[in-house]
Amino acid sequence: MAKTAANRDLVNQAPPASDFVARVGRIPVLDLSPQVSDNLWPTRSFVGEVVPFAATAFREGHDLIGVTLLLRAPDGSLRSRPMTLSAAGTDRWTAEAQLDKPGTWEYRVGAYADDWNTWRHNAVIKIPAGIDVELMFLIGSGLLTAAAADTGRPVAERRLFRAAAKKLVTAGLPVADRLLAIDEPKLAKAIALHPLAGLETVSEPRTIIVERQRAAVGSWYEFFPRSEGAKKLANGSWKSGTFRTAAKRLPAVAAMGFDVLYLPPIHPIGSAFRKGPNNSLIVGPFDPGSPWAIGSADGGHDAIHPDLGTEADFSYFLNRARKLGLEVALDFALQASPDHPWVTSHPEWFTTLPDGSIAYAENPPKKYQDIYPINFDNDPAGIRAEALRVLTHWIDLGVKIFRVDNPHTKPLDFWEWLIAEVNAAHPDVIFLAEAFTRPALMQALGKVGFQQSYTYFTWRNTKIELEEFFDGLARQTPDFLRPNLFVNTPDILTEFLQFGGPAAFKIRAALAALASPSWGVYAGFELYESVARPGAEENIDNEKYEYRPRSFAKAEELGQSLAPFITQLNEIRRAHPALGQLRNLDIHASDDDSILVFSKYLDAAYTGTGEADALLVVVNVDPHSVRETVVHLDVTRFGIPVGEPFEVTDLLTGTTWTWTADNFVRLDAFTQPLHILHVKGRSA
Template sequence: MKPIEGRRRVIVEGIQPQIDGGRYPAKRTVGDNVTVTAAIFSDGHDHVAARLLYSHASDTTWGTARFTELPNDMWAATFPVDRLGTWRFKIEAWVDHFDTWSSDLVKRLGAQPDPTNPSANAVPQDIPLALRIGANLLDAAGDRARGADAAQLKAAATDLCTLAEQNLPYYAGYPVSDEIISLADSYPDLRFAARSDRELEIWVDRERARYSNWYELFPRSAANVEGVHGTFKDVEKRLPAIAAMGFQIVYMPPIHPIGRSYRKGKNNSVSALDGDVGSPWAIGAAEGGHTALLPELGTFADFDLLVAAAQTHGMELALDVAFQCAPEHPWVKEHPDWFIIRPDGSIQYAENPPKKYQDIYPLNFESPDWRNLWEALYGVFKFWVDRGVRVFRVDNPHTKALPFWEWCLAEVRKSAPETLFLAEAFTRPHVMYSLAKGGYTQGYTYFTWRTGKAELEAYFTEINNAPVADFFRPNVWPNTPDILHAQFQVEDLAERRAIFQQRVILAATLSGNYGIYGPAYELLEGRPGPTMPGKSGSEEYLDSEKYQLRTWDFDAPYSIAPLITQLNAIRAAHPALQANANTRFHTVANDQLIVYSKSTAPELPSDQLGAKGQAALAAAAKADTILTVVNLDPKNTQSGIVNLWMPSLGLPWEDSFEVEDLLTGARYRWNGQYNYVSLNPALPAHVFRIVR
């Protein structure tokens, strides 16, 4: 079948960033420069030109940026995003007849016979004819232009015709000024331009989407008095200390009324005793459901004061949204068809065999009344957004319908585009990534279970680079209230302290977003809870806060709060650690040492002597570059020769340079790519700044 326009000769393909053929938007943050690449080519030797058209969804006009040619028919263009929300872009490409003519004319002029220096090899060039062709192209550009530009182009065309009529024996110099070339380039012939098949989208979040430090605490333990239930006011008293540690987001598990039926006792006992407080994730009681407060925590006035107090300390309050219900939740009585009814007429409780959660009813996303269910769940977010909350950690989103999240998160962002959503989804990669594509700002990762050097390098190479990095933002947690990894379950205090330090250093320097469940983390909580039937070990905590009140000794001499404070200060001072782009792993012949760098500048090109290489060197000299070395062995000193990939540090291969350890203040002179390191588990890392 013939195309509608067969004279459209340019092909545009392989456009990036593009998620699933444009089904989902790629992600960026305010202030980013979005680089768009594509393969753009045509038949023959005619030159091709292309431009990028971009706009915010609320704009009625499009900005433009010209594409720059890269090797192998690849092209790149960049545009800035300075507002929250959806941005659009598309590509327009055409055969550039004027640039083709201009390039050919340079060749013709260089090959014309010189009457003052005859050569038998010179090929006669019909320069006057070439000039007339150029005059026609400039005249056509003048027809497309307006006002003074049109007059200038028409005059240039006349000048070329006049020059052609002189029929000179030799033409010295190129006859068209740079100004005219630039002006002609501004009025391309787009009659047969090819255009990308569809507008592609970028979703732009605020900076906190890219860079955040999270601190999780249970408000009911905030009183820090044995047996006394904490309140929002107690949390407010803790805020100065949390802010002083450098955290930006304070995250609280569910703060709603807790069901009483089948309430869990201490250490996940199936039988609660009098006074047992139950699990905050068993949401709903006579006092209300997801838009009500646990009375023991305080009133809405207290909550509003807590939100404001967090902002006063430069932090934000994050709430846990867990879409599940205790048996007494109002929805169970009002909307029984939102749940799964078993053959005996009872409602299906949550199970993850062999685990049973009789205190929790999951929602049924195949309910005949799914539309009203969706609206009710969206209403939960809307309720808390209206109370000033802009950050949500969502519990187990992978157990809810994926189309629901795509709709719900978009609805929330219509009125509050600055809202951030963290997906607590330790699940299969495709599901985890689908949540990110569907609107989740950040996602938990497999970092907790990636303990060896090879698996750490492989995993962070995957998630810190395209295509995954275009839609998935990792949020790295060494621990959570649900997960006490076996590596932390060490009796020896020195060894346990080493592993806790090692893992938080890795988290803080490998990812722009990270968090800890504290105070358990800074106080080295490593006591495992009871082992479940059929399991060989436990990732539960002994005396878990999920089922009881806890008190903490914040003045304990073994606390690593000072190290965490130092790491957060380093992150705040160094933009290289506030993002995941330009992460490079380096080589060291010791599997117990891992070495990686982050920089605000891209890698140097292989040719550092050319003009582009010199410009890249100049940019690298102004960049922030951090080089981290971590000892993965919590028992022994480890050493080795580090083999650095110098271009990723913005340094020539043979350069001598200085590094400053931001953890100790020590400085070292390093020479070239090979350098010796040795790390004791007592402080298992160097976090080096490349000194410029």
């Protein structure tokens, strides 16, 4: 009795029928992809990216359905393409599309009862078996007659449908002839173009922000302008390089094929607690300090260090870079030296400790006594306004790319707001997150708007580590995280580079340049700089704390520079559009635990050349060995039919071989640690 009463209470508590809202349409369309965190943020893409779309769609019973991808471009034009089942029995439908215009795109997935193909499936089984022959023809004729009455269809198509409908029920016409009429090519083509559909259901829309290509594709080079042209004087002091002297280095950077030149902070540097060589607390009178200790009596984040020049000199540098095909990226580091004007004008922007001192930055055991971090909770509105003002200042001077220092140490909602504000006014501005942090936080920075991100690449060195890492970038996070694979930074000189010799530098450059659409090099990498400060994972005599002029040209003359190889990598990147995509990276197998194999393939429909582009990369990731092994390829991943031989040409040496799915390779880390193979076959 009590149970019955409880059930009655539940019924009485149910909402009235009028309040009910169905969560699915007549044909369910579920689990759309791409989307980010249950559609909390828009998916991000870039001009020219080939994006895979997917949805789960099905209906009750055994009748067939069709599924269509519906795209609305930023100019309002509509595009559609049929989706196909990814595998029988999965109800997962897929299609891909190349997004070719910047701006806000919208996509939906439409599903419909495929009346014609449902009938056809039944007809080709029942009619030859003599089951309900005339009834089946009558049903098919009725479908075509209804379609012919649709004034929204082309006139020629309606005429074709009327003729076919009549033929299906023509008395005296042999059954075999009427059955053949079902698959008449013109009729099949017309129905494929405009299906005979019923019960049409369309999903809710999803948004994709498509940004300019440089937001995802580019080769980056970093140098300190104060080191370019710096000279040590007789008294031990230094004459700093300037924007004018640094501009002399730009032709060499452009000649190596780089697209973006990244500059560490160019602002005045504080004197209080200034760091000496190798992060020492002992400072000499001529030590320039860290550029990240921003701010002095000469100004803060909107000022230029007097040693580098003036705004006019900076504009000259920007224009010189632009003429050489280089964009300049500027560091945006929201922190301050104790001498920054903010410390006196806005002390509330910092954290004051119980003893009255202001907290400096720490990442134990690292200490940065020369830097005060911002406290974003004391005056969030004021800090937001100032950050936007500073960025706008540099944007107005012509900077469109910002490398953001340590964004993971600032609130996520701050970045979500700031990037949205900047991109609303300047959609071509790009933000790169220097985020070596926990996966969830690094990925969230991408979700809220960062166009690119540093990654864990520098610490992924073995074959198994790289396979997992590359596959994750291509399969798990490409809807919101675009990797920029820097091979080194002023803060990072890994053991692999410290002890791997020149082969290690070549291997790491090739992996970065070929696996990701964006990669980067910090100056000195091409000179094989590999001596670390004892107990640290960074170069000795670190450029963060001192001037570091280099003899690049002399090293090239002596054959002691990696610059020619880097140039070759960038030339290959520009010549092969498959390398400008991320989602197309596929891992292949080898019998050796140090031979990494991956491919990149781009269909002819997307290359712009009329031909498919297929590259196969085979790398010995052990810089100390010679390796011989057999590689095993899934040749279907780059458009070759199984069992068919094909030609490969090594783009580094020009050598051509005939390969199959299984091939012997020998890679000597000291002479040729990798193959970059251009695949040529019937399909590729």
